[in-house]
Amino acid sequence: MTENLSLVDLCGMDLPTQMKHVNKSLKEASQGSTIRLMTEHQMLATYVLPKALEINVKCKVSPVQENWKIELFPEK
Amino acid sequence: MQEVTQAKPQINRSQLIKSLGVGILLLLILAFAMFSGDSDNAIFWLVGIAFGIIVQRSRFCFTAAFRDLFLLGQTRMIKGVLIGLAVCTVGFAMVMSNVYPNPGFGSPPTAANVLPVGLSTLIAGTLFGVGMVLAGGCVSGSLSRMGEGYLASWVAIGGVMIGLFFLNSTWNWWWDNVISFEPSIWLPGEISYTGSVTLTLVVLAFILYLAVLWERHKNMGFVMPEIKRKPDPAPTGSLDEIFTYLKFPFKREWSPIAGGIALGLLNLLLFIRFHPLGVVGEISRWSTTLTSNVGLPEFVLRGMEGLGACALVFTEGTWLTHGLFLNVGIIIGALASAVFSGEFKIRIPRSPVRYAQSLIGGGVMGYGAGLGLGCTLGAFFSAVPSLAVNGWVYALGLTIGAFIGVKIIKRIP
Numbered sequence: 001m002t003e004n005l006s007l008v009d010l011c012g013m014d015l016p017t018q019m020k021h022v023n024k025s026l027k028e029a030s031q032g033s034t035i036r037l038m039t040e041h042q043m044l045a046t047y048v049l050p051k052a053l054e055i056n057v058k059c060k061v062s063p064v065q066e067n068w069k070i071e072l073f074p075e076k
Numbered sequence: 077m078q079e080v081t082q083a084k085p086q087i088n089r090s091q092l093i094k095s096l097g098v099g100i101l102l103l104l105i106l107a108f109a110m111f112s113g114d115s116d117n118a119i120f121w122l123v124g125i126a127f128g129i130i131v132q133r134s135r136f137c138f139t140a141a142f143r144d145l146f147l148l149g150q151t152r153m154i155k156g157v158l159i160g161l162a163v164c165t166v167g168f169a170m171v172m173s174n175v176y177p178n179p180g181f182g183s184p185p186t187a188a189n190v191l192p193v194g195l196s197t198l199i200a201g202t203l204f205g206v207g208m209v210l211a212g213g214c215v216s217g218s219l220s221r222m223g224e225g226y227l228a229s230w231v232a233i234g235g236v237m238i239g240l241f242f243l244n245s246t247w248n249w250w251w252d253n254v255i256s257f258e259p260s261i262w263l264p265g266e267i268s269y270t271g272s273v274t275l276t277l278v279v280l281a282f283i284l285y286l287a288v289l290w291e292r293h294k295n296m297g298f299v300m301p302e303i304k305r306k307p308d309p310a311p312t313g314s315l316d317e318i319f320t321y322l323k324f325p326f327k328r329e330w331s332p333i334a335g336g337i338a339l340g341l342l343n344l345l346l347f348i349r350f351h352p353l354g355v356v357g358e359i360s361r362w363s364t365t366l367t368s369n370v371g372l373p374e375f376v377l378r379g380m381e382g383l384g385a386c387a388l389v390f391t392e393g394t395w396l397t398h399g400l401f402l403n404v405g406i407i408i409g410a411l412a413s414a415v416f417s418g419e420f421k422i423r424i425p426r427s428p429v430r431y432a433q434s435l436i437g438g439g440v441m442g443y444g445a446g447l448g449l450g451c452t453l454g455a456f457f458s459a460v461p462s463l464a465v466n467g468w469v470y471a472l473g474l475t476i477g478a479f480i481g482v483k484i485i486k487r488i489p
Contacts, residue, residue, distance in 0.1 A: 012421075012423065014212050015140070015144075015147070015148075016143075016147060016212070016485050019147060019148065042152075042300050042302070042303075043144065043148050043150045043152060044148070045300045046148075046150065046295055046298055046299060046300040047148045047149070047150065047295070049295070049296075049298045049300075050294070050295050050296040050298055053296065061300065063303040066303060066305070068300075068303075
């Protein structure tokens with residue numbers, strides 16, 4: 001299992017670009033990586049939860065100041 | 077005994093200087109508009125400023141409303157659009173019923189955006205929908221983002237002008253073969269004001285219900301709560317308190333619903349005195365003037381003079397039109413709001429693909445806006461409250477276009 005402990009800051013990018021990053025991260029997490037992302041979009045935080053559930057990736061979303069931190073971990 | 081010290085007021089000097097500078101600019105242009113030969117220019121300037129501030133603070137975005145349904149399965153923005161339309165519809169009906177108490181007689185109100193409806197409207201809406209998703213913003217949204225410092229939006233508006241030039245070069249074909257055969261359908265003329273308003277509100281409520289169902293289905297019921305903000309510290313002096321009141325609208329992001337209601341009321345205010353909001357006619361004038369100045373042909377557009385809404389209209393001898401003050405007001409209003417809230421930043425896309433996307437998206441959007449005689453503002457947000465069927469057909473086109481646009485942007489690397 002690989003672990004990418006750095007936080008990828010997506011804030012300021014347009015929403016479709018941020019969504020592409022999230023989709024790529026979900027794929028990487030399903031292959032064993034741990035990924036942390038930061039976004040200012042509440043919608044993206046809502047979007048990622050069911051997507052993670054669909055592909056058995058653990059997902060934790062937490063507010064950090066006025067942004068959202070999304071952590072994606074492989075199931076086991 | 078514990079010592080209590082009073083906190084010093086925290087005024088960011090650089091922020092204050094920038095805000096004062098922008099504030100003075102707004103007032104200088106207001107004064108110029110008042111004495112520019114047509115004092116109504118000042119009203120359009122103020123409406124533009126208000127529009128820019130509302131859109132910047134609430135992140136109100138017609139593109140996001142349609143795009144996010146398909147991209148993220150979310151309805152945050154479409155709720156704002158629907159509420160704004162409902163407010164506007166009731167207000168427009170009140171105004172129109174005063175001016176035209178017997179809708180069954182004569183033609184529809186000339187100031188309302190009642191346009192020919194048919195295949196051209198659907199194609200226009202679809203093209204506009206695809207273009208706005210590609211460009212990352214509709215025409216009015218791109219104008220306000222220009223002020224916020226988004227370079228890609230400047231490129232998108234350049235694309236819109238190119239698209240409008242191509243539309244103008246093919247307009248006569250559309251007019252001769254399609255648009256001149258299409259009827260203008262104004263609902264009060266068919267089913268009275270009461271029936272039209274009731275029908276419009278019921279359809280808006282039904283769309284809201286469908287959107288919420290769609291969101292619940294796509295997100296499996298997950299709804300992220302709002303982040304609770306820390307309360308602001310109490311003001312420490314009279315000057316600090318006055319600054320607190322001035323800064324209040326620029327401290328927090330407004331909800332899209334608040335943005336929708338504010339835009340609906342703004343549209344209504346403009347309609348009471350002049351005509352509904354619309355920005356494309358003026359951009360079409362910029363496009364025609366610039367292209368003819370570089371030696372490209374200028375076209376005589378058949379049928380355009382009687383259409384109203386955002387149809388291209390030339391004002392002989394002056395550049396200082398209502399549309400100019402409205403459109404520039406939107407840009408400067410968004411700039412002012414971004415500066416007042418400390419959010420202004422020049423945003424340069426990292427990927428060159430983004431420039432091509434903005435230019436092509438803008439071009440497609442411009443063609444659609446020209447064909448539909450308006451953008452999301454003139455042909456949708458002002459047409460539906462005008463109780464005109466063309467607004468709904470355009471909205472259907474926007475939905476189809478946004479769906480196609482999302483499919484395309486998902487494939488762009």
